Amino acid sequence: MTTGEGHVRAARVDEVPALEDLMREASLMWPDHRDDLLAHPDAIEVPLRDVRGGRVRVHEVDDVVTGFATVLALPDGDAELDALFVRPALMRRGIGARLVADAARRARDEGAARMVVTADPRAEAFYGRCGFRTVGEAPTRFGPAIRMLLDLAPRP
Numbered sequence: 147m148t149t150g151e152g153h154v155r156a157a158r159v160d161e162v163p164a165l166e167d168l169m170r171e172a173s174l175m176w177p178d179h180r181d182d183l184l185a186h187p188d189a190i191e192v193p194l195r196d197v198r199g200g201r202v203r204v205h206e207v208d209d210v211v212t213g214f215a216t217v218l219a220l221p222d223g224d225a226e227l228d229a230l231f232v233r234p235a236l237m238r239r240g241i242g243a244r245l246v247a248d249a250a251r252r253a254r255d256e257g258a259a260r261m262v263v264t265a266d267p268r269a270e271a272f273y274g275r276c277g278f279r280t281v282g283e284a285p286t287r288f289g290p291a292i293r294m295l296l297d298l299a300p301r302p
Contacts, residue, residue: 152207152241154248157197157214161204165192165214165231172231176268179288189287192216192229202229203248205241212236215245217253217261225253225298227263246276254298261296270294 157165170190173179196202196216204214213232217225227249232241253261264284265273270292274280278294285291 151244152205152212154203154205154244156200157192157202157204159194159197161211162192162194162197164211165202165204166190168211168214168233169229169231172234175234176266178266178268186287196228203245203252205232205245213241213245215249217249219256219258220262223258225249225256225258225261227261230263242272243276246273250277250296250298259298261298263294263296264291265294267292 169192173190174184192202192214196218201218202214202216204211206212213236214229215227215231216229218228220226227246230242230245230249232245250261262281263273263278264286270280273294273296276296278296280292281295282293283290284293
């Protein structure tokens with residue numbers, strides 16, 4: 147596979163098992179919650195309703211999925227980056243940043259003024275480079291995480 151920029155597109159329902167495999171691979175690379183994830187395999191899920199609703203977007207290069215992101219609308223009008231996963235062997239090549247930029251553009255186009263993410267602390271610097279700022283802590287199923295916020299520029 148080349149490491150060109152690739153492109154972002156809507157995920158397809160038939161890709162869900164492969165997306166869950168990618169999610170599992172990326173999640174298990176870090177030891178922090180490996181035991182929890184292995185004990186609770188149901189934590190690895192890409193909901194079909196999100197794929198069908200166009201909320202899951204994949205990045206691909208040469209017809210190979212290299213990462214994906216899920217953005218959900220929140221009741222207050224903000225958006226939430228609910229998932230962001232990149233194949234571990236392809237991390238640090240701009241794929242995650244391209245997925246975040248796509249998510250922000252889509253959230254802004256749907257009227258959101260802000261996008262939030264609940265992130266593992268090891269991802270704080272990455273999200274900071276993408277324009278997010280830390281605004282607090284959030285509980286998760288497997289322990290505390292950081293809550294970060296991205297102000298979305300107003301639509302032109």
